[in-house]
Amino acid sequence: NAGVMQNPRHLVRRRGQEARLRCSPMKGHSHVYWYRQLPEEGLKFMVYLQKENIIDESGMPKERFSAEFPKEGPSILRIQQVVRGDSAAYFCASSPGTEAGNTIYFGEGSWLTVV
Amino acid sequence: GQSLEQPSEVTAVEGAIVQINCTYQTSGFYGLSWYQQHDGGAPTFLSYNALDGLEETGRFSSFLSRSDSYGYLLLQELQMKDSASYFCAVPNAGKSTFGDGTTLTVKP
Numbered sequence: 001n002a003g004v005m006q007n008p009r010h011l012v013r014r015r016g017q018e019a020r021l022r023c024s025p026m027k028g029h030s031h032v033y034w035y036r037q038l039p040e041e042g043l044k045f046m047v048y049l050q051k052e053n054i055i056d057e058s059g060m061p062k063e064r065f066s067a068e069f070p071k072e073g074p075s076i077l078r079i080q081q082v083v084r085g086d087s088a089a090y091f092c093a094s095s096p097g098t099e100a101g102n103t104i105y106f107g108e109g110s111w112l113t114v115v
Numbered sequence: 116g117q118s119l120e121q122p123s124e125v126t127a128v129e130g131a132i133v134q135i136n137c138t139y140q141t142s143g144f145y146g147l148s149w150y151q152q153h154d155g156g157a158p159t160f161l162s163y164n165a166l167d168g169l170e171e172t173g174r175f176s177s178f179l180s181r182s183d184s185y186g187y188l189l190l191q192e193l194q195m196k197d198s199a200s201y202f203c204a205v206p207n208a209g210k211s212t213f214g215d216g217t218t219l220t221v222k223p
Contacts, residue, residue, distance in 0.1 A: 035213075041215060041216075042213045042214055043158065045210045045211070056210055059210075103160045103163065104206075106159070108156065109157055
């Protein structure tokens with residue numbers, strides 16, 4: 001009965017490199033969300049995906065960031081040409097649907113440090 | 116758009132009761148959720164209020180007043196392990212918008 005699985009838990013990248021964060025939703029969940037959390041701040045919505053579709057990417061920076069949730073395999077958040085300001089915790093969450101009141105379940109997060 | 120306001124910090128002693136308030140402004144409202152997050156950990160769901168009134172789950176209760184765009188999380192019989200950040204959140208069209216969180220420090 002695995003929960004939301006994220007990897008890697010910790011990732012260090014040099015400026016200009018690429019970061020790839022993976023997320024496998026809870027069993028039976030087809031909706032995936034990515035949130036970013038800067039130190040001492042709240043969770044900021046980035047993107048909402050269903051299998052093979054981006055539903056809402058209104059919180060995603062227009063450049064360097066992309067997300068996918070392929071038919072097979074985990075959801076991936078990709079950050080190209082990372083900068084120091086990308087250092088944050090990236091949380092993935094999943095839910096069974098979008099009905100009001102559906103709880104979203106979070107993974108343990110991926111901590112990205114850009115040096 | 117959506118915005119939620121909650122106090123940044125609250126301190127209380129073990130065994131006491133503490134209330135964390137949350138006011139919100141939303142373009143569409145379906146309910147108010149609360150999450151707990153320990154340092155370095157994942158946010159975990161605590162409660163959800165769709166209707167006005169009080170929902171009780173053990174030592175934690177959550178209240179909602181839709182007419183006042185206000186809710187609170189009530190923690191009773193505080194324990195040291197309750198030291199954490201608490202976030203209110205408004206779900207809308209799948210995604211949830213979170214407040215900036217209230218850091219609760221429980222002292223002996």
